[in-house]
Amino acid sequence: MASSNDLDIVNVTKRFGSHAAVEDVSFSVAPGEFFSILGPSGCGKTTLMRMIAGFEHPTSGDIRIRDRSMIGVPANRRPVNMVFQSLALFPMMSVGENVAYGMTCRGVGRAEADERAARMLERVGLNGFGHRQVTALSGGQRQRVAIARCLVLEPTLVLLDEPLGALDLKLREHMKIELKQLQGTFNTTFAYITHDQSEALVMSDRIAVMNGGRFEQIGSPRDLYHNPGTPFVASFVGETNRWRGAVSGAADRGLSVRLSSGVLAQGRGDAKTGDALCFVRPEAIALAAEAGALQILPNRFEGRVSAVLFDGANSSLLINAAGFDEPIRAVLPQAGPLAGITVGAPIHVGWTADAMKVFAA
Amino acid sequence: MTSARRLTLFLMMAPAILWLGLLIVLPHVEILILSFSERVAPRVYQFGFGNYLEFFTEPLYWRTFARTAIMSILVTAITLLLAFPIALYIARVARGRVKAMLLLLCLLPFWVSELVRTLGWMMLLRETGLISYLLRATGLATQPVELLYNDGAVILGLVYGGLLFMIVPLANALESLDPSVVEAGYDLGGSRATVLRRIVIPHAMPGIVAGSIIVFMLTVGNFATPVLLGGKNGLWFTEQIYAQFITRFNWPQGAAFGMLLLLLSSAIVWAGLRLTGQGLGTTLRQA
């Protein structure tokens, strides 16, 4: 069967002895797509990426690039290039030689390779850096060299293995945007792996969330954030409140859950009976100084502010409420009557049934 | 306070300075002075360059040196070729106990003296030795084969003696190579040969140069191995020095040869460094 995808992973499994690092994973990446694999360390994402690059070989399954199987094709013959976590620039070569390296390996003449390398460096904003030593570059510049070195080969697919991990926060935020823009400019297919959900959410067209060697869910960032398919995705992608409880009965278009502390709450989900996990995003929690303001919400509780976690736009409040064994986390309003709220102040909280996702535990 | 600290520093440095001074500088100064004295009559010596002129005007001497130097370069090159894959294996493939075992194996021959090692080779290579016997036993030779007393035997013995001194700096240099840099070399389309030539070897260059200098200097200055394995043809320059000092009682001439050996082999090392574009500083750090 013909495929119009750049990358098809078909039922790939990789075992090291009895341990399955990657288990029966399938997905496809369309041309021009920015596809991320998000998961905690040890989830198998690096193994998966190394199989695509050709440094590891799947125990079973197939890896197809532009519909051509890569099984048995060595790393240096695959139309795939990788940006390594450590960047792996060649310290024995200049910036220009680093970028020209791949072309000379493919038999491009020295002069032409140098010229194309220079043009590529110009496109990534490193005009005139060709003769510098790679050790003399800043972190961001090294990043761009590593990407330029791949892009100049016009690969079908660029693999990126947490390349922002070593950068400081500010630069990382900047490089997220820059990477996304570069990908857009070159219209190259990117497969990006990371354990940082923010990187994945900001840059990706689609994200696969990986855990324990398997894919939990594949979807757009919004989709994953708002409609997590599993408890793992719900807790791993984005901030969330998480409570344990048991489904006590069906309510109006949803479920009613009795939390372990005895309080009843309304939510939505597939769980019909038995133990359940409930998730509510902090930003979905409405706050009010008086109970009346939250009258229309099915879930309403009263509590006191136990902590104010100020972090600019990401600031939040922790609220102790009767019937919850863990404090409720809510977004700190930066404007309005509650902007100046302090620890100890009484407060009312509430959320809609739609905002609470209930999964069978 | 500062003077006390200066005193402490001086006291700490004293052993090193004494060692350098007494064991390295002083003898060389003495040899240097000796090398400029010419014998005019019994017990009468005068200052002159005759001993040095003798080296350049008597073809025997400079030819012996040239032969020694060329063979030493050859030995260094062979040692490098043999040591590289071993060092690569130790540094990049072997792990944990295997790695320690391998390094120990390389070190093992050095627990016995050079003389014993060389005698061991003589046992193996001589006409009535093991290899000759095996060749006959397997029908590869009909008569006893003499493998000793030729340049090949000398090179073999010297390479054997130099291997460790090449492997250690090489393995050190190769160990510091980030595995992902090698993977990047393949990933961007490099073949094994390309990765070796453009990434692994340039990275190992300081180790290669350090190992080569050590092996070359050890080889040029070796005495026992060429004497014992070389037999009738392998006159090594050190034998020339020995002969001047011991059998000819011509110390000034021997001293001049000694200085020339030092100067000329240093010049060859310097030329080697220039050719490979390596600085002595980086090389010494690697060693």
Added chain:
Amino acid sequence: MLTKRAGFKLATAFAALMVAGSAQAAEKLRLLTWADYAPADIVQQFTKETGIDVEITLSNNEEMISKLRATQGAGFDLVQPSQDRIAGPQAEFGIYKPLDLTKLKSDLFIASMLAATKKNTTIGGKVYGVPHIWGTDGLVVNTKAAPAVADYNDLCGAAVAGKASFRAKRPTLIAFAFANGMDPFAAYGDAKAYSALMDKVGAKLAECKKNVKFFWDGKDQLLNALRTGEVVAAMAWDTGGWKLNAENPEIKFVAPKSGALGWIDTFAIPAKGRNDDAAYKWINFNMRPEIAAKVAAAAGNFTASNGADKLMQGKLKDQFAESFPKAAIDNIKWYPAVPAGIEEIEGKVLDRLKAGS
């Protein structure tokens, strides 16, 4: 930190130790000699009789002279160079001191040998050496494998190609000079003539080199090669030949047609020897016939001790008789004293021999 007091105490103790050390050294004879010239039982007997410890260092002619030269004659109390290697080095380096002949019992020596040695080792009217052990250089031949070898030149014959050996040292040059009709000893006094003569010898040896398995250096190395048959004919000392002959009658020591080379190892006292009395005691002790006979048996050579030959066992006598008919004895070429500068000429010829391939 060491206090001044403690430091002083340490220094005193150290000094005391040094004194004690040198006091003990006064009762010690430091002997620089050849292998087998001072067997353990002889040394024990000497110590028992005199109370003097003997400290032995083994060496050869060149190294003996070099060692003494390095210290200008210090470090040893008695040395044993060959008689031809005393006058030259003495003139050049002054490493020996004259012997006090009154302290030696001259009737213990074979008179003719003592006279010859004294003559060869006399400089400025002073005698520097007396004879101890003597022997010859000739041919050790495996008579079954190489029956035709009768002179030095036969080592270069096709019959022993690749299985011959000699030393790259001066006795070889002298031997091949005689074998090729030259008289090197007659040319000793004329450096130019000697140099020309040696060049001829060098050319002859260079031609011969293809026959040579290796230039032997240590006696054991050669004897082993002769035992295994790797070498079938060699120029070597008589003692080695007789030793092999005792193991394998086919291997014989042959006095070459052009003459065996006779050498005499001596007693000489280094210029800065510290215990001359002990040295004279050792010489007199060693020349006693019963002692000399034991030493000669251990070394496998002959002794200059008067009357020791009567005490020697039969085997060596028989071997000597077989190797040396009357004519061969008369034909032995005894080394005259080596004049200074001769080694330089020979050295270059030997270097060329070893270097050329």
